[in-house]
Amino acid sequence: MKDSPADRRGPRERLKSALDEVFAEKLDPKHQLDALEGKLFGIGAESYTVGSHEFYLAYAAQHGQLVCLDTGHYHPTENVADKLSSVLTFLDQILLHVSRGVRWDSDHVVVLSDDLLAIAQELVRGGYLERTHIAGQAVGRGHAARDPERTRDGRSPLLGCAHACMKPCGRQPSIRGRS
């Protein structure tokens, strides 16, 4: 995991088997939705992460589950907003963990950045709000929930969506009607 592992196949096949066991019991989706979240790398796992984005995306698609896109789990130059329409072409719903990456660490308190606005615009313009569950950072971390300043920042995803809703998105009906 740290550096060029000889066996990339074995751990992923074992993880698939373990997930199959975890999800063997079917739960009512009215009460429980399962979402799977990939990771880019971790300390000591810089060269190989078993549960990568591709691994969990494929697993979720095959089993009709949600995939969770954690905005702190991608390379800084990747555009998470661009992933939404790709994933939602095939999956019914999606979970967004709107966290903020700082160097090698994610889960920093969210700020209303251009990246976050791009995600919000994509949700609004694509008509994806009803199919998207959003988890903000203030919910996930105790220190964030206790700190009013950080909690205010944790509302940024909703502010981003509100901001995106106020912009023209090209989906207005034509005033000329159908010809």
Ligand SMILES: [Mn+2]
């Ligand atoms: Mn996460």
